[in-house]
Amino acid sequence: MANAAGTNWAANLAYSAARLHTPSSVDEVRRIVAAASSIRALGSRHSFNSIADGTEELMSTAALTGPVRIDREAMVATVGAGTRYGELAVELQSAGFALANLASLPHISIGGAIATGTHGSGDRNTSLAAAVVGLEFVTAGGELARYDAGDPNFEGMVVNLGALGVVTEVTLAIEPTFEVAQSVFENLSWNAVSENFDALTGSAYSVSMFTSWQNLDVFDMAWLKSRVGSDATPTLFGALPAQGERHPIPNLPAVGCTPQLGIAGPWFDRLPHFRLNFTPSNGVELQSEYVVPRRFAVEALAALRFLSAEIAPLLQVCEIRTVAADDLWLSSSYGTDVMGMHFTWKQDQPAVEALLPALEAVLEPFSARPHWGKLFTTDPERLAGLYPKIGDFCRLVRDLDPEGVFANPFLDLNVTGAAASRR
Ligand SMILES: Cc1cc2nc3c(=O)[nH]c(=O)nc-3n(C[C@H](O)[C@H](O)[C@H](O)COP(=O)(O)OP(=O)(O)OC[C@H]3O[C@@H](n4cnc5c(N)ncnc54)[C@H](O)[C@@H]3O)c2cc1C
Numbered sequence: 001m002a003n004a005a006g007t008n009w010a011a012n013l014a015y016s017a018a019r020l021h022t023p024s025s026v027d028e029v030r031r032i033v034a035a036a037s038s039i040r041a042l043g044s045r046h047s048f049n050s051i052a053d054g055t056e057e058l059m060s061t062a063a064l065t066g067p068v069r070i071d072r073e074a075m076v077a078t079v080g081a082g083t084r085y086g087e088l089a090v091e092l093q094s095a096g097f098a099l100a101n102l103a104s105l106p107h108i109s110i111g112g113a114i115a116t117g118t119h120g121s122g123d124r125n126t127s128l129a130a131a132v133v134g135l136e137f138v139t140a141g142g143e144l145a146r147y148d149a150g151d152p153n154f155e156g157m158v159v160n161l162g163a164l165g166v167v168t169e170v171t172l173a174i175e176p177t178f179e180v181a182q183s184v185f186e187n188l189s190w191n192a193v194s195e196n197f198d199a200l201t202g203s204a205y206s207v208s209m210f211t212s213w214q215n216l217d218v219f220d221m222a223w224l225k226s227r228v229g230s231d232a233t234p235t236l237f238g239a240l241p242a243q244g245e246r247h248p249i250p251n252l253p254a255v256g257c258t259p260q261l262g263i264a265g266p267w268f269d270r271l272p273h274f275r276l277n278f279t280p281s282n283g284v285e286l287q288s289e290y291v292v293p294r295r296f297a298v299e300a301l302a303a304l305r306f307l308s309a310e311i312a313p314l315l316q317v318c319e320i321r322t323v324a325a326d327d328l329w330l331s332s333s334y335g336t337d338v339m340g341m342h343f344t345w346k347q348d349q350p351a352v353e354a355l356l357p358a359l360e361a362v363l364e365p366f367s368a369r370p371h372w373g374k375l376f377t378t379d380p381e382r383l384a385g386l387y388p389k390i391g392d393f394c395r396l397v398r399d400l401d402p403e404g405v406f407a408n409p410f411l412d413l414n415v416t417g418a419a420a421s422r423r
Helices: 026-035 085-094 110-116 190-195 197-201 294-305 308-314 349-366 380-385 390-400 409-421
Strands: 019-021 039-042 057-060 069-071 076-080 132-138 144-148 166-173 179-189 206-211 218-227 264-266 286-293 315-323 338-345
Touching (some): 026 057, 026 166, 085 110, 179 190, 190 197, 294 338, 380 409
Parallel strands (some): 039 057
Antiparallel strands (some): 076 166, 132 144, 206 315, 286 338, 315 338
């Protein structure tokens, strides 16, 4: 049956798989995978491209939740892969624990977020995938496998693009709960950003700068999330504190946003931009994101200014963040601290896709890696060249899934096919 699985969150993609399963136990996952010749895991549907799609069957992880198991000695929490970060956060908080960081939206599934290298912001904060210390997944043929940090190839398994199997359980590093105060500053001058980039992004635990690429003299806003008790009270290079709460997209009501105005609160209610109990928008948007090694940050931003007249008409807002290096093979911050340039576009996909090659050409000298779950048009050959361990990842895929049960056209084009042509 066509469109049996419906659409992604933004509704810019109708999944083409003919069948959707929603198992609620690991045994069920094993049985379904063992019987399938082509199947893909589907998380909370927040990706904007066809990375999750499958030609035959999809398996929603929405019911793979179950109770959170906290190991206080080891400081880890084990959780069903379909659990959303916001749901885990509430459980952790009530037990006195926290995750180091979260993405802008708490509604995203843990299995889906780690599969694409989803990240938040912060000079010393790694991608969310880097908090993973253990994975359980069902491999092709329906076997249940468990891998832990330190096992051979573990660094290749976490940002897995759904290519290795269906992750059923994830074990994450946790820490004692902490409080965060969020402050928004307005009209941060471009010159201040160019001249003080490191000081700016280092001025709080997590910093995001927003521009609509319309006024090239200032960034519209900077959002500073400071850990209470460890960061100094923020002051910001001449930018003034906002006089009320703000939404990242100028002029939208802030009702669904996490509390601001410097009022301290629990980590999970400040680190994302959006509250768990609100839908931040109705999904009428598209997203792209490119990360560049941090040493190119100021140069890359300056280069993009020349494309501002083309970017601005299609844009809702652009967010600049930083992410610390990790050693996960397909993470966009593999081996290097990065700056991310995230674009929330208006939902005009033909126009956005027509602009992306020009945007990618501007960023090419800076070795820009696109977000796996967002729109990009980067040449697959070039993409493969941006990931030194992509050949090892393809070997892992062949070892664990020799028949290509978890393959799909997105992976064939962008990962497995491109890497193969480089050998
Ligand atoms: C409003 C919004 C805000 C966002 N904010 C951020 C942000 O702050 N930072 C950021 O980096 N990204 C962000 N994203 C992007 C998002 O985090 C990624 O696209 C992420 O992959 C979505 O997770 P998902 O559960 O929806 O996965 P899906 O989109 O359903 O799937 C993505 C991939 O994960 C695989 N997958 C999912 N579950 C499993 C599993 N259990 N086992 C194996 N593979 C699995 C799928 O096969 C697919 O390859 C945002 C997206 C939206 C819509």
